[in-house]
Amino acid sequence: MKETIRFRIDEHQITxxxxxxVVEAAKANGVYIxxxxxxxxxxxxxxxxxCTIKVNNRFMTACTTPASAxxxxxxxxxxxNDIRKSIVELLFVTGNHFCPSCEKSGNxxxxxxxxxxxxxxxxxxxQFPQKGIDASSPRIIKDQNRCILCKRxxxxxxxxxxxxxxxxxxxxxxxxxxxxEKLGNEMPDAVARQAMENCPVGSIIYKEQGFLKPIxxxxxxxxxxxxxxxx
Amino acid sequence: MNKKIIATTSLAGCFGCHMSFLDIDERIxxxxxLVEFNKSPIDDIKVFTKMADIGIIEGGxxxxxxxxxxxxxxxxxKVLVSLGExxxxxxxxALRNGIPIEECLREAYLDGPTVQENKAKILPNDPExxxxxxxxxxxxxxxxxxxxxxxxAPNADLIWNALVALVTENEMDLPYEVVKFD
Numbered sequence: 001m002k003e004t005i006r007f008r009i010d011e012h013q014i015t016x017x018x019x020x021x022v023v024e025a026a027k028a029n030g031v032y033i034x035x036x037x038x039x040x041x042x043x044x045x046x047x048x049x050x051c052t053i054k055v056n057n058r059f060m061t062a063c064t065t066p067a068s069a070x071x072x073x074x075x076x077x078x079x080x081n082d083i084r085k086s087i088v089e090l091l092f093v094t095g096n097h098f099c100p101s102c103e104k105s106g107n108x109x110x111x112x113x114x115x116x117x118x119x120x121x122x123x124x125x126x127q128f129p130q131k132g133i134d135a136s137s138p139r140i141i142k143d144q145n146r147c148i149l150c151k152r153x154x155x156x157x158x159x160x161x162x163x164x165x166x167x168x169x170x171x172x173x174x175x176x177x178x179x180x181e182k183l184g185n186e187m188p189d190a191v192a193r194q195a196m197e198n199c200p201v202g203s204i205i206y207k208e209q210g211f212l213k214p215i216x217x218x219x220x221x222x223x224x225x226x227x228x229x230x231x
Numbered sequence: 232m233n234k235k236i237i238a239t240t241s242l243a244g245c246f247g248c249h250m251s252f253l254d255i256d257e258r259i260x261x262x263x264x265l266v267e268f269n270k271s272p273i274d275d276i277k278v279f280t281k282m283a284d285i286g287i288i289e290g291g292x293x294x295x296x297x298x299x300x301x302x303x304x305x306x307x308x309k310v311l312v313s314l315g316e317x318x319x320x321x322x323x324x325a326l327r328n329g330i331p332i333e334e335c336l337r338e339a340y341l342d343g344p345t346v347q348e349n350k351a352k353i354l355p356n357d358p359e360x361x362x363x364x365x366x367x368x369x370x371x372x373x374x375x376x377x378x379x380x381x382x383x384a385p386n387a388d389l390i391w392n393a394l395v396a397l398v399t400e401n402e403m404d405l406p407y408e409v410v411k412f413d
Binding site (some may be wrong): 100118125 | 244313316319320321322323325326328329330366369371376378379381382383399407408410411413
């Protein structure tokens with residue numbers, strides 16, 4: 001049997017198994033720590049910083065930090081929620097996120113976080129960067145305007161023999177996630193649907209079928225993201 | 232109680248936000264008890280005849296006229312509200328941002344697949360027409376905006392709740408379901 005440890009997140013007493021990350025342990029105890037690049041079953045990367053927490057007055061990412069006995073975690077404080085909100089705002093202004101015309105609207109995790117943090121307008125100026133769209137695959141559209149470079153598609157969408165459909169290209173401000181041309185052409189239907197599902201935003205769109213769920217019945221129409229975890 | 236004075240305008244918008252405003256339905260009868268409209272397409276008053284308490288802006292700024300109207304609103308309204316995605320972030324008109332104006336005009340009037348009747352190859356050049364800006368700008372990048380109500384179009388309940396709060400000088404109560412970006 002795994003060793004059980006106890007620690008605190010804000011006012012909550014958390015019981016966790018040794019080896020669990022803070023995000024996993026929080027979730028198991030009904031405490032929601034916002035995440036974005038993190039994806040269940042994949043090794044956490046800690047790149048989006050959405051899950052920023054404070055331990056011993058230091059900022060850490062809850063998705064990569066292992067839970068340890070007796071640790072005192074600050075999570076849902078005004079300071080941390082404002083930092084998280086500012087990350088959402090930065091993502092909104094550094095991409096081109098036109099929610100009204102996006103098929104992922106209502107099911108988008110970035111938008112849902114903006115709703116949760118009550119983003120009425122980003123505090124930063126809009127950049128309107130010029131980005132491309134790759135619609136060459138018969139199954140999906142890869143829209144760079146909405147990509148937040150979280151790597152979830154790269155890590156989770158693979159062929160049965162382990163080859164990657166998606167990969168990083170270029171570096172720095174030119175970094176983008178691109179679809180392998182040959183594999184993209186042969187992409188099976190189920191994989192294409194899964195790719196759209198795993199993308200937190202509307203950067204991977206399944207072709208020839210859209211807006212299946214009407215407004216009011218989408219994932220985040222009635223309840224904020226994380227409300228399924230919170231007790 | 233003195234009635235609060237409201238002004239509204241649609242800049243680079245589609246009038247969808249104004250339509251959504253009218254979706255308050257029979258509450259409009261309560262509204263006329265609370266407010267008086269000044270410059271607005273709702274009553275067709277074209278110029279400000281007095282200082283307004285609340286100015287509601289739909290649409291972003293895509294041309295010189297939008298800028299002028301927006302500045303007039305700032306000068307004549309105590310509180311300005313950006314209503315809808317276009318006013319807040321440029322909205323769909325801002326899809327042209329980053330594309331040179333000449334290219335946009337060429338596509339619209341000369342080379343686009345639906346262009347048929349422009350045999351003389353004229354681009355709109357009447358001096359009466361306002362000049363297009365290089366980009367479509369969110370209103371708060373031009374003047375100070377006090378409140379932001381997102382949505383495309385914003386939910387009628389959002390507009391109603393916010394407006395009543397502003398008019399009665401109470402805190403806004405905006406439930407989760409009414410604050411949406413689409």
